Amino acid sequence: MKAFYAEEQKRHDPKAFLSSGAAKPNPEMPERVERLLAGATSAGCTVERPRNHGLGPVAAVHTPEYLDFLEHIFERWQRIEGASAEVIPNIHPIARSGSYPASAVGQAGYHMADTACPISGETWQSALWSAWSAVEAAEAVISGTPAAYALCRPPGHHAFADVAGGFCFINNSAVAAQVLRKQAARVAILDVDLHHGNGTQGIFYARPDVLTVSLHADPVRFYPFFWGHADERGEGPGLGYNFNLPLPRKSADATFLEALVVAFQRIRAFSPDALVVALGLDAFEGDPFGGLSVTTPGFSRIGEAIAKLGLPTVIVQEGGYLCDELGDNLTAFLTGFGGKER
Ligand SMILES: [Zn+2]
8 A cells, every 4th residue: 555654744743742641752753654554564554755745735724824824933922032942831711802913922823722732843744744645645545546644644534724732733634535626525534543633524514525533531531522423414505414422431442343334334325435444543442542442453354444444545644653663553554454355
């Protein structure tokens, strides 16, 4: 399978992270890339560098105001006397119906959902190349490749049209889906990350042309808390085109695979022309987040099951954090998926 990744994606190296109010090392470490590259290579992927696709495909799902913020906020932040080395918000609007602030501190609160996505001088370029890996994979699929893998890091599925959050800045899965829309009338996004793909849901919430389906640990007691519940079904013309399958904590392979069957029923009923898999590997039993208990062979079965949908597929890397099996889990998924000579 073709895979895409650029070295620039590794430069973003966030330090700050708050977990239940306590300062911890940020889990979205550059070393994830090494493990994932090894995993993709073991699965037989040839990893290629994406081209520079410019701002067009990114601006197709994000607002100009937000992209301008992402590109320039670090430089502006450094001009604030006594400011932190990374951009971290310390104030958020209760509702976003008020004025758009002119100050860097105000804009950080406006555009950043939490403290898990600090912005350094490298973040913008890393996030752009991550998105371009997704664009390249989508273009490969449009050109007739049955499936392609984008090693997207930083990840993307918690990023809304104008809000970063949960280690995510540019929504790579949404970017890939929008690129596929050039050729495909209907695109389905299947998010199998441990966490609900709230940003992806938000971007397509009012649209009937992109179906968003997410399996994840029940947000009633898990990040992202405010989204990912079963009653969120879309709005306006998008009503019925968002489908959430929250799973009990520590659910293992059998429960996950059963939920996947339900997800497939919805996807088949939608009759999409192409599929984006938002591939988080943090549903793994040994992942530091410990929310679900999928095993390494489980990822292989998940990959195999998704391949049976028989759709042109872009696989976009989302979460999955440092543990000995991170690379093996990617190998398992891709090998399972590629079982039918894809
Ligand atoms: Zn996740």
